[in-house]
Amino acid sequence: MISLDTETTGVDHYHGTKPFFVTTCDENGEQRYWEWNVDPYTRDVEVDPSDLDAIRLLLSTDPTVVLHNTKFDVKALESIGVDNFNWNRYYDTLLAAHILASNQQKDLTALAVQYLNIDIQPFEDVLEKAVKECRTWARNNKPSWRIANKEDEDMPSAKEKTWKFDTWLPRLLAQEREYKEPVEGCDHDWGMNWYCQRCNGHRWWVVLSDYANTDSAVTLPLWQTMEEEIKLRGQWKNYLERLKVLRPLHLMEKNGLTVNLKWLDEKIQEFSEGSVTCEHICTNIAAGYEYELQLPKGGRNKSLDTFLTDVMKLKPMGYTKTGNTSYNKEAMEGYMATLPENSLEYTFVSELLDKRSQDTAISYMNSYKKFGIRIPDTDYIVLHPNINPTGTDTTRCASNNPNGQNISKKEKRNIRSTFGPLPDREWWTIDAENLELRIPAYEANEEEMIFLFENPNQPPYFGSYHMLIFDTLHPDKFKKHGIKCKSVYESTWYQWTKNGNFAVQYGAQEVSGTADRAYHVPGAQHRIQSRFTRIQELSQRQIKFAENYGYVETIPDKSVDPERGYPLLCTRSKWGNIKSTVPLSYHIQGTACLWMQGAEIRCQAALDDWNNRERKSNPRYRMFIQVHDELGFDFPRRAHPLKDPKNSNLDKIREIKKLMEIGGEYIGVRTTVSIKYHTESWAKGETIKC
């Protein structure tokens, strides 16, 4: 068993980030490490091929490898041609940290303190100090060096703490300035000015290697402690299952998703013009009040605040969590509902709302351009959003650089329309249907709801949960129009019913009236809860459990561990008690995302099988994104699934559908998926029943 860690020139593996330091440590504490120079003008790493052979050889002896954030190091190694990492023999301390304490800090420094009582922070502090000093020196003395910078197009992820991208700098500067190299074996006594009092060596030579080697040395004992603890808590099977999802996610990230650059530019242009028009209308209205308005690029600034509060004298519609008057979307919609439609105030508010939504969309699209990699000879760029399975308090994945999970599908500001398969490819997107509603319904045995989910073709609700609730709240309307209420009240009562349902799903408390306001029906939540009492009881059980133990567990998965679910620590209020809104929400959300995790693992195995059979150098059947309950597949383009099923990918999609839906059987919930087929864009999908 060895631990392995890499230090890199950044985090953007697809923009030239490379490892310049690889360190390993075995169970006897023997360390091996490889360090390469970074060209300061290009940031290219001058890798020694014989070192690569040594690393490959080490991996080929099939050790069990322990890493902290496996996907990152595997991508770093792959970028320099080391691609024999064995996904069947590794452990990850980041995943371990999540299963042991889902909502606590998970960085190596925090874990070393917590599990080993070792403080490695001083190594990071001294590294930070050295790097920052070196950056300042380099900026002043080597203007053509490529110091990490937010504006550098090969570092789209550089935001704050940019110094972390330049940890290669101290050693280089030590050489550049001809500082004396510390004598190996000397028991260094570092003085205040970086010099060793004993051997006269300069600390910049070793500040990075000391830091990195400490990390790899700590990782093994950390893992051993964590492994024991995971087993002690009866979570070993759940942990092993969790390990399996990293490879599918890794491949998903590598595949990435394609955006049509022309469509993207058109959309940016359209929204930019739209935003300017809104801005003009707003500033003109303000001018009528003799107020020189400076609209913010983001949500709000002082100029806007003053205008809304003091000049137009709008009464507060709601408050931010710190108690300031809120001018968010909800407040704006509140003004629009109460002000006369032909008033200046109404126009101002609606134009401001319009401007904001377009500005948000523009900022997202600009980030796609920043992160996108051009695909030669096409109009497409490809994005590689990072997917972080330990980024949330539950088992949900987070996504960043760029975030692939908040791409607008609103009708008016649809951005998914700029995403789509390459001309020789086709996309399939598969959604779990009402997954987070089904889980509590089946678990609590809420019979009326289960009947609905089991009989999607039967009257009166035809499988629609929203319609069931609609009838509960508006029986007269439902009696009159039946299922047609959906279209008759599309943007009013039906939409409000959906809004209220989501509020309840995410834990809105009855006493707050939040859900009632969303439903536009006083007392709505109470009426619903008295019709569906069992889910309410389930919630109480989860709260009780969380109050006793501090966490909730997901529903045990029979294919993983029939005894134990995955533990999720619950958020506490500032007074230290469990927030009552959390336990059921985490229990359901956590279960839903493990359902998806299982689906990803099973689907990737099927894709591997198909790809191996084809024996092409590039895997042709791939997953490209997951958005919590939606999974995207990128397949070679074949015939249309309805027009020419035999020559289409329909058989493979049927298999995928089966592999996804079977996950419900393991948790006692009937789960179904809906399937869309895309040849042009992510926004345009044909529903395929199969």
Added chain:
DNA sequence: TTCGGTAGCGCC
């Protein structure tokens, strides 16, 4: 100049 908090808005 850097950094963190606040706010707003996109997704499920």
Added chain:
DNA sequence: AAAGGGCGCTACCGAA
């Protein structure tokens, strides 16, 4: 004492 869960990104603003 309060009562809507989970995220990431951008802009703004004030303090370090």
